[in-house]
Structures are given as structure tokens and as C-alpha cells.
Amino acid sequence: MFNNLSTLGAYMSKRRWWWWSILGLIGLYLLMMATRCSPIEKDIQARTEAALTEKGHDWAKVTLDGRGRDIMLNGVAPSEAARTEAIETATAVYGARIVENGISIKEYSTPVFGLNNEDGKTILTGSFPEQGLIDTTLRAASDNFGPENVVNRMTVSNDVSAPTWLSSALSVLPTITGMDDADFDITNEGATLNGTFHTEEEKQAFAALATDKLSGKFTDSSVVVPLGPTPEELAEIARAAEEAEALKIAEEKRVAAEAEVARMAKEANSVAEAAKLAAAALVAKVAVEAPATLAEEVSLADIEKAKAEMAEVKRLADIETAKAEMAEVKRLADIETAKAEMAEVKRLADIKTAKAEMAEVKRLADIETAKAEMAEVKRLADIETAKAEMAEVKRLADIETAKAEMAEVKRLADIETAKAEMAEVKRLADIETAKAEMTEVKRLADIETAKAEMAEVKRLADIETAKAEMAEVKRLADIETAKAEMAEVKRLADIETAKAEMAEVKRLADIETAKAEMAEVKRLADIETAKAEMAEVKRLADIETAKAEMAEVKRLADIETAKAEMAEAAALEEAERMRVEEAKAVLAAQKAAALAELESCQNQLNNAMNGNSILFATSSSKINTKSYPLLDTIALTARECGDTIISNAQNIEISGHTDSRGADTMNLTLSESRAKAVRDYLLGKGVRSSVLTSKGYGEVNPVATNDTAAGRQLNRRIQFTIQ
Incomplete structure (x- = not known):
């Protein structure tokens, strides 16, 4: 590839090389601007927007597109101060070079507030720039008119300015709380009030406070319409009217009574005057006729007639005086009657008023009494229920206690009976023993008595014998001394006497022997009697012993029976206790269910009213x-x-x-x-x-x-x- 470029460059001219070099530099510059200026603008814009947001100026729009580091601000500022602060904030951003703005100032409408009383409700209307001002206004209205009576129709609007008059407007609300039809409107231009005050004082209080708080920028179009009298005031007016009517009637009666008294006094004066004239005429007649008749002597008949006429005149005068006095008495009585009637009328009026008040008090008292009675009835019902339950428990306990007491009483009675029977047996045994002892004492006493009698008989016999011997010796001596011749005869006589005496002695000895034999017989009979009595005592003792044994057997049987009865009673008591417990549990469950139902009903009422x-x-x-x-x-x-x-x-x-x-x-x-x-x-x-x-x-x-x-x-x- 490089070889191809080298070959291409070798065929270009020098001028072309310069043109291509300039174009390359321009393209390199544009590439540099495209790769470096855009991130810088975005960074400055972001930092500027963040600074404005932090200051609360979200309304400001930042623009840097195609401006390098020059900032353009746009938007609608809420105020001149806000616009100035936004520009200063953008200028302070690091890297910003020039700040320009197309910011305009927002135009606000006037804030308004309206209060209107309608159908017992206080309706609030108007617009404010923030919710806090609405909350303040709503709180003030609720404090004065009651939260349940206030209807809030105020809204938040960003297009209204903040009111400067709000606190002053809210301060006058207490003066219009008594108006049933208040219509209170406030703006920046002023305030107006329409509606009805019940007293002039209420109207003046509002005017004074509004003048002070609103600086006189208000129009008061309210009127004063006094409230009608309350039921209490109507009752007082009626009572006063009744009193006035009663006083009027009493006054009319008094005037009529005085007129009647005056009439009667006038009549009395007329009668008295006539009586005086008649008396004067009679005196004149007597004075005229007397000289003419002096010589002839006034007849007794004329004198008697004159006396009678004088007496009649006096009687009439007395009658008139009495009438006048009676009239005066009647007048005074009428006055007193009128006073009494006035007092009675007033008393009746007071009584009527008191009755009305007492009726009201009684009605309230009756209501309270009825409630108290209902509460008392309920309380007594609960008490009676509890008493019934307690009485039932107590009755069962009393039954068991009574059973136990009866069993104990019976046991004690059996014991006492046994004791009494034993005591009676012992007493009888003691009596028998005492009888036996007394019999023995008597027997011994009889023996001693017999011995003493025998000894006495023997002693007397010895004395008699000694006396007889002494007498015989004396007699023999006398016979020997006095009559020697008669000695044998007397001796024979003495022998016969001695025989007779000896027979008598023997007879007496026989009597004593018979007495002793009788005593022995009696003693033996007494011994037999004592034996029989002892046998009877023993028999009775055996009977008593048998009785005691039978009583003991019966007592033991009663104890066993009582034990069985106690066991049966305990079983019955336990069964009854279980039944009572079950009944209590049922009652408690029913009561709890009823209370739960009542509580549920109360909760439903409370939730409805919440x-x-x-x-x-x-x-x-x-x-x-x-x-x-x-x-x-x-x-x-x-x-x-x-x-x-x-x-x-x-x-x-x-x-x-x-x-x-x-x-x-x-x-x-x-x-x-x-x-x-x-x-x-x-x-x-x-x-x-x-x-x-x-x-x-x-x-x-x-x-x-x-x-x-x-x-x-x-x-x-x-x-x-x-x-």
C-alpha cells in the first residue's frame, strides 16, 4: 500500500502537493474540533444546570450548542431577584466564558380569599401560591368556626403572587363567628364584608379590628338585625305582662272600693244631717210650745213623746255613726283586701314562675332520677342475681350445716338422754342404797332400842325386886317388932303377895319376851324386805344397764345412720355444687356474650361517628x-x-x-x-x-x-x- 502511495506521490506536481497539504490541515483541524469541543460544552452545561438546580432555579434553561464556552440562559423567572441570582450562578461556573440571557419576569395574578357561611357551613375559596398558606388559613377558620363546619375549596396556583395581607385578614375572623350569613372577600385592593350582625356591638368590634389590621382598606356592607327574644326572655316578658295586668286589676278594684266608701260616707253624712235637722226642729218646737204650755203644764204624754223622739234621733244618729264606722271599716277592709289580692296576685305570679322553674328542675330531676333508677334497677338486678346465686349457695350450705347440726344435735341429744338415763339409774341406785342403809340403820336402831328397853325392864325389875325385898325386910322387921303374933299370918300373906308379885314379874317377863320376839320377827321381816328391795334395786339396775346398753347400741346405730346420711348429703352437696358451678359458667358465658354483643354495637356506633x-x-x-x-x-x-x-x-x-x-x-x-x-x-x-x-x-x-x-x-x- 505504501509503495502505491509513493508511486502516486511521485506522479503529483508540487502545486498539487501544496493543495493537498492545506486540505489535510483543514481536515485535521475539523477533526480536532469535532473530538474536543463537544465534550467541553456538555461538561460546562451539566455543571451550570447542577448549580442552578442547587439554588432552586430549575426554571432556567442552559444552552451552549455551537457557542463553545459561552452560556445562554432562557426561561421565565419568578422575580427580578431570581433572574439576577441565576445569572450570577451561571457566571460563577468554572470554564464559563460569557453568560447571556433571554430571561423574562413572570407576571402574577392577584391572590384572593373568600369566606361564605351557607347552610351552617363555612366555605373557604381562593388561590394561594403554596400549600402552607392554605393550611394556615384552614387552621385559623377551624379554630373559629369548628373543623366540622369548615369546607375547604382553596387551591394552589403558581400563577398568583404571595399575599401580604393574609395574617391581618385571619386576625379579624373571631369577630364574624356569630354571623349566620357572613360573606367576607379579600384581595390586594381591599376587603368587603356582607351579612348580618345581631348587635351593634358586634358590628363595631369588627369595624375597629378591620380598620386596625387592614389599614382601612375594607368596605363594611353588613347590617344589624337583633335576635328575637329567647324562650326564657319570652317567659319573662309574659310573666311581667301578667304581673302588670294583675296590678291593673288590683288598682281598678282599689279605685272602685274607694269610690264606694266615698258614696257610703256621703250617704251617712246626709242621714246624719237629716237627723240633726229633725232634732233641731224638735227642740225649736219644744222651745216655742213650752211657754204656751207652761201654765197648763206639759202633759206627760207630750214629754214621753219628746223623749221617744229624742231617743229615736239619738238612735238614728248612732245608726248613722255605726254605718259610717262600718263603711270606714269596710273601706279599710277593702283596701286590705285589695292589698291582699295584689299580694296574692304577685304571690300567684311568683308561684307560677316558681312552678315553671320547679317543673323544669323536676323534669331534669326526673330525667336524672329515671337514669339513676334505671342504673339502680340494673344494679339491683345484678345484686338480686348475685344475691339469688349467693342465697342458693348459702341455702345449700345452710342445708348441709343444718343437717350436720341436726345430726350433732341428735347425737348430743342421744348422749344427753343416755347421760340422763344413767344419772337416773345412778340416782335410783343411790336412793335404793340409801333406803337399804336407812333400813339397816333403823333395824340397828330398833335392836339398840330393844336392848335398851330390855335393860330398862330388867333394871326396873331389879329395882322392884330390891324394893320388894327391902319392903319385905322392913315389913318383917316391923311385923317382928310390932306384932309378933301376927307374924305367921302376915308371913303367909306376904308369901301370897310374893307369889302374886312373882306372877306379875313373870307376866312382865313374858311381855318383854314377846316384845323381843316381835322385834326379832320385825327384824327378820325387815331383812326380808331389805332383801326384796335389794333384789328390786338389782332388777332395776339390770334394767337400767340394759337400757344403757340399748341406748349405746341405738347411739352407735344413729351414728352409723348419721354417717350414711352425711355421706349421702355430701354426695348431694357435691352434685348441687357442680350444678351451681355449671349454672354459673352458663350465666358467665351468657353475660360475656351479651357484653361482647353490646361492646360490638358500641364499637359500630363509635366507628360510624369517628x-x-x-x-x-x-x-x-x-x-x-x-x-x-x-x-x-x-x-x-x-x-x-x-x-x-x-x-x-x-x-x-x-x-x-x-x-x-x-x-x-x-x-x-x-x-x-x-x-x-x-x-x-x-x-x-x-x-x-x-x-x-x-x-x-x-x-x-x-x-x-x-x-x-x-x-x-x-x-x-x-x-x-x-x-
């Missing part, structure tokens, strides 16, 4: 139609859970709550009417009346602070609670 609110017209119990779907869901749950709720003696309480703004009585009335309106709606959807109750609590049960609009919004609510 994040939702029931809406009403401002200061009214009229339900907003937008809440009908939510209430239909609640009604479906209430119908499905109705049987479960009724079977557990419970109900769904619809409780109404308000924030702390406004009078306590007005808040309570509003919460009650709203709760009742919800109940009426649910009843109209087929929920049974026994399932639902309603009660208003007013402001007494807040769930958040009332110091902020957001807290007040949370406190204005309807709750559904199964209880």
Missing part, C-alpha cells in the same frame, strides 16, 4: 340534610342491636353537648332539643322507642378546653352511648 359530626343550623335543633346519611347508618346499627340492648335492660342514650359560650340555661335547652331531634329522626327510621333515650347536658361535660375555637368545636357534639 371523624364525623351531626350538623345543625346555627343555634337551632334543625338537622342539616348533609347529616342524614350518617344518621341512617346509626339507625341501621340501632335496629340491628335493638334486641340485644333490650334483653340486657339497657338503651342507647343520645346525649347533646355544647361549648361554654352563651347562657347555661340556653345551652342546656339547645342540647336537649338537638338530642331529641336526633332521637325523633332515628324513630322515624324504624328504631324502637324503648331502645333510645335522649338527654341534654349543656356545657357541663366538656371533652376539651373552651378557651380555643378547636376545643369549643370538640365540645359541640352528639354522642351515642349504650348504658
Whole structure:
């Protein structure tokens, strides 16, 4: 190949060589530019775009095509400052040589903000350049009007400028929260307000704050229309009218009474005047006729007649005086009556007012009482159920205890009976022993007595014998001394006497012997009697022993029977305990199932209300139609859970709550009417009346602070609670 080129070069002229050399250099330069300039431009462009992106100028477009290291910037800058910063950023890129721009400044439309109250809702409209401004506006409106009442229709637009008036505009929102039809529009040119204030003070408060915050760039086209009187104020007006009417009637009665008193006084004065004239005429007559009749002596009849006329005049005067006094008394009584009637009218008015207040208090008390009674009934039912279960357990325990006590009593009774029988046997044995001992003592005493009697008889016999011998000796001595002759006769007589005496002695000895024999017989009889008694005692002792043995046998049999009964009772008790445990388990399962069903129903209600609110017209119990779907869901749950709720003696309480703004009585009335309106709606959807109750609590049960609009919004609510 090189040989061919060399041969080709050898045939070319010198001029051609120069032309071909110049063309080669030009081609070499173009090749160098094609291989070196394009990567450099791309690198500078990439670094410039990165620097602009880092600064937040993505809108700037970088161009280097065919310009080497000269940068061309194009695009629409959001501001003059942004355009200047983009140019400076591109100029600072390493390797850039010249920076030119075709950047234009973006033209923005005016930001707008509108607030309109419609159907109980606060609707926000307008455009802002970023979402943060919308969030700030939405938060301020929610704090003042309540998050559930605010509808956000604001949008983000890159074609509007940032508002400088937003914070000032939001600061005047609290002054228009009481307007039902507020229409508040703000732009860069100013603000306008249309709508109705209820008091001049509210209008003036808005005007003062708007003048301060918006520098006077606002047009106030609002009007003041006072609210009508509240039910409480109407009641007060009616009560005042009734009092005024009662006072008017009382005043008319008083005027009529005074007129009547004046008339009666006038009549009394007329009668008194006539009486005076009659008396004067009579006196004049007497004065005229008296001189003429003095000579003739005034007859007693004329004098009596004059006396009677004077008495009649006096009587009439007294009657008139009495009438006047009675009239005065009547007038005073009428005045007092009128006063009493006025007091009574006022008292009745006060009573009527008090009755109305008491009726309201009673109604609230009845509601509370009904709730308390329902809670008490439920609590008592639970207590009664627990009492019944405890009573059943106690009854079974008492039965077992009674059985054990009866068995123990019977055992103790048997023991006591046995003891008593043993004691009786012992007592009888002691009696028999004592009898035997007494008999023996008596027998020994009788023997001793007999011995003593025998000794006494013998002693007396010895004395008698000694006396007889002494007498005989004395007699013999006397006979010997006094009559010697008679000695033999007397001796024979003495012998006969001695015989007689000896016979007597023998007879007495026989008596004593008979006594001794009788005593012996008696002793032997007593011994036999004692033996018989001892035999009887032994027989009785044997009977008692047999009784004791029989009692012991019976006691042991009773113990065995009691053991068998105790075993049977224990088996019955165990069976009953098992039955009670099974019943308790069933009741516990049923109760747990019922609680689970009630909890499920409560959870369904809570889930339906989660994040939702029931809406009403401002200061009214009229339900907003937008809440009908939510209430239909609640009604479906209430119908499905109705049987479960009724079977557990419970109900769904619809409780109404308000924030702390406004009078306590007005808040309570509003919460009650709203709760009742919800109940009426649910009843109209087929929920049974026994399932639902309603009660208003007013402001007494807040769930958040009332110091902020957001807290007040949370406190204005309807709750559904199964209880």
C-alpha cells in the first residue's frame, strides 16, 4: 500500500502537493474540533444546570450548542431577584466564558380569599401560591368556626403572587363567628364584608379590628338585625305582662272600693244631717210650745213623746255613726283586701314562675332520677342475681350445716338422754342404797332400842325386886317388932303377895319376851324386805344397764345412720355444687356474650361517628340534610342491636353537648332539643322507642378546653352511648 502511495506521490506536481497539504490541515483541524469541543460544552452545561438546580432555579434553561464556552440562559423567572441570582450562578461556573440571557419576569395574578357561611357551613375559596398558606388559613377558620363546619375549596396556583395581607385578614375572623350569613372577600385592593350582625356591638368590634389590621382598606356592607327574644326572655316578658295586668286589676278594684266608701260616707253624712235637722226642729218646737204650755203644764204624754223622739234621733244618729264606722271599716277592709289580692296576685305570679322553674328542675330531676333508677334497677338486678346465686349457695350450705347440726344435735341429744338415763339409774341406785342403809340403820336402831328397853325392864325389875325385898325386910322387921303374933299370918300373906308379885314379874317377863320376839320377827321381816328391795334395786339396775346398753347400741346405730346420711348429703352437696358451678359458667358465658354483643354495637356506633359530626343550623335543633346519611347508618346499627340492648335492660342514650359560650340555661335547652331531634329522626327510621333515650347536658361535660375555637368545636357534639 505504501509503495502505491509513493508511486502516486511521485506522479503529483508540487502545486498539487501544496493543495493537498492545506486540505489535510483543514481536515485535521475539523477533526480536532469535532473530538474536543463537544465534550467541553456538555461538561460546562451539566455543571451550570447542577448549580442552578442547587439554588432552586430549575426554571432556567442552559444552552451552549455551537457557542463553545459561552452560556445562554432562557426561561421565565419568578422575580427580578431570581433572574439576577441565576445569572450570577451561571457566571460563577468554572470554564464559563460569557453568560447571556433571554430571561423574562413572570407576571402574577392577584391572590384572593373568600369566606361564605351557607347552610351552617363555612366555605373557604381562593388561590394561594403554596400549600402552607392554605393550611394556615384552614387552621385559623377551624379554630373559629369548628373543623366540622369548615369546607375547604382553596387551591394552589403558581400563577398568583404571595399575599401580604393574609395574617391581618385571619386576625379579624373571631369577630364574624356569630354571623349566620357572613360573606367576607379579600384581595390586594381591599376587603368587603356582607351579612348580618345581631348587635351593634358586634358590628363595631369588627369595624375597629378591620380598620386596625387592614389599614382601612375594607368596605363594611353588613347590617344589624337583633335576635328575637329567647324562650326564657319570652317567659319573662309574659310573666311581667301578667304581673302588670294583675296590678291593673288590683288598682281598678282599689279605685272602685274607694269610690264606694266615698258614696257610703256621703250617704251617712246626709242621714246624719237629716237627723240633726229633725232634732233641731224638735227642740225649736219644744222651745216655742213650752211657754204656751207652761201654765197648763206639759202633759206627760207630750214629754214621753219628746223623749221617744229624742231617743229615736239619738238612735238614728248612732245608726248613722255605726254605718259610717262600718263603711270606714269596710273601706279599710277593702283596701286590705285589695292589698291582699295584689299580694296574692304577685304571690300567684311568683308561684307560677316558681312552678315553671320547679317543673323544669323536676323534669331534669326526673330525667336524672329515671337514669339513676334505671342504673339502680340494673344494679339491683345484678345484686338480686348475685344475691339469688349467693342465697342458693348459702341455702345449700345452710342445708348441709343444718343437717350436720341436726345430726350433732341428735347425737348430743342421744348422749344427753343416755347421760340422763344413767344419772337416773345412778340416782335410783343411790336412793335404793340409801333406803337399804336407812333400813339397816333403823333395824340397828330398833335392836339398840330393844336392848335398851330390855335393860330398862330388867333394871326396873331389879329395882322392884330390891324394893320388894327391902319392903319385905322392913315389913318383917316391923311385923317382928310390932306384932309378933301376927307374924305367921302376915308371913303367909306376904308369901301370897310374893307369889302374886312373882306372877306379875313373870307376866312382865313374858311381855318383854314377846316384845323381843316381835322385834326379832320385825327384824327378820325387815331383812326380808331389805332383801326384796335389794333384789328390786338389782332388777332395776339390770334394767337400767340394759337400757344403757340399748341406748349405746341405738347411739352407735344413729351414728352409723348419721354417717350414711352425711355421706349421702355430701354426695348431694357435691352434685348441687357442680350444678351451681355449671349454672354459673352458663350465666358467665351468657353475660360475656351479651357484653361482647353490646361492646360490638358500641364499637359500630363509635366507628360510624369517628371523624364525623351531626350538623345543625346555627343555634337551632334543625338537622342539616348533609347529616342524614350518617344518621341512617346509626339507625341501621340501632335496629340491628335493638334486641340485644333490650334483653340486657339497657338503651342507647343520645346525649347533646355544647361549648361554654352563651347562657347555661340556653345551652342546656339547645342540647336537649338537638338530642331529641336526633332521637325523633332515628324513630322515624324504624328504631324502637324503648331502645333510645335522649338527654341534654349543656356545657357541663366538656371533652376539651373552651378557651380555643378547636376545643369549643370538640365540645359541640352528639354522642351515642349504650348504658
